Amino acid sequence: EPEVTQTPSHQVTQMGQEVILRCVPISNHLYFYWYRQILGQKVEFLVSFYNNEISEKSEIFDDQFSVERPDGSNFTLKIRSTKLEDSAMYFCASSAKYYGTNLYSGNTIYFGEGSWLTVV
Amino acid sequence: SQQGEEDPQALSIQEGENATMNCSYKTSINNLQWYRQNSGRGLVHLILIRSNEREKHSGRLRVTLDTSKKSSSLLITASRAADTASYFCATDVQGAQKLVFGQGTRLTINP
Numbered sequence: 001e002p003e004v005t006q007t008p009s010h011q012v013t014q015m016g017q018e019v020i021l022r023c024v025p026i027s028n029h030l031y032f033y034w035y036r037q038i039l040g041q042k043v044e045f046l047v048s049f050y051n052n053e054i055s056e057k058s059e060i061f062d063d064q065f066s067v068e069r070p071d072g073s074n075f076t077l078k079i080r081s082t083k084l085e086d087s088a089m090y091f092c093a094s095s096a097k098y099y100g101t102n103l104y105s106g107n108t109i110y111f112g113e114g115s116w117l118t119v120v
Numbered sequence: 121s122q123q124g125e126e127d128p129q130a131l132s133i134q135e136g137e138n139a140t141m142n143c144s145y146k147t148s149i150n151n152l153q154w155y156r157q158n159s160g161r162g163l164v165h166l167i168l169i170r171s172n173e174r175e176k177h178s179g180r181l182r183v184t185l186d187t188s189k190k191s192s193s194l195l196i197t198a199s200r201a202a203d204t205a206s207y208f209c210a211t212d213v214q215g216a217q218k219l220v221f222g223q224g225t226r227l228t229i230n231p
Contacts, residue, residue, distance in 0.1 A: 031217070033217075033218070035219075041223075042221050042222065042223055042224070043163065043208065043210075043219075043221040044221070045218035045219065045220070048217040048218060050217075055217055056217045056218060058218070089160075091162065091163060093163075108153070108165055108168050109153070109165070109219060110165060111155070111162050111163035111164075111165070112162055113161060113162035114161070114162050116160070
C-alpha cells in the first residue's frame, strides 16, 4: 500500500538552529499537510498546501515556519529558528482530493510515521 | 470543550472482549475519521464515515455516527493484544482544509 514517508525519524537540534523536515507524499496525491503533536497532547493542524501554495494555516504556523515543494516528489517543513516549545512529533500527510467544503467528499488523509524533533 | 473529544481517556480490557470508544464534537462536519497510533509512531487511518452515513464496518471495526447528537463511536470486537494503542477521532471543519483531533483514548488489551 502506498505510504507517506518522512525523514529524519528523529532530530535533536539546538535552540535557534534551522531545521528542515522532509516528506514524500503518496505519488498521485495533490494535497499536502503538516500536523504536529507535542508529547501527550492532541495532534494539531499546522498547514495545508495545494498547487504550490499554502491554502490554509493555523495560528501555530507563524513566520518561523515555511513549507515548500522543491520538486515533484518532496514536501518540506522548515523551522527557521527553533524554540524549545517546537519540540514535538511532526506529521506529514497527503490526500488525493480536496478535503474540505464539499459535503460527502470523504477523502482520506494519510499520515506518515512522523519526525520527532527535540530542541535543546 | 473542543471539537473531537473522546471518552474514555483510558480503557483497559481483557483480550477477546469488545472495546467501545466515543467521540463528541461541536460544529457541523462533512466527515469523521478514526485513527490509531501506537506509542511514538504515526497515525494509521482506520475508517472514514461521511455525515450522511450512520454506520460503517471494516473487519472487526464498527463505527457509528449520530449527527443529531454530534457523536461517534468506535467498536473493536474480539480485541487482541495488538490493538493496544491510542485511538483518535478526527473531524473536518466545514469550509476548512484541516482535521481537528481529539485527545484520544488509550486502549490497553490485557492478555
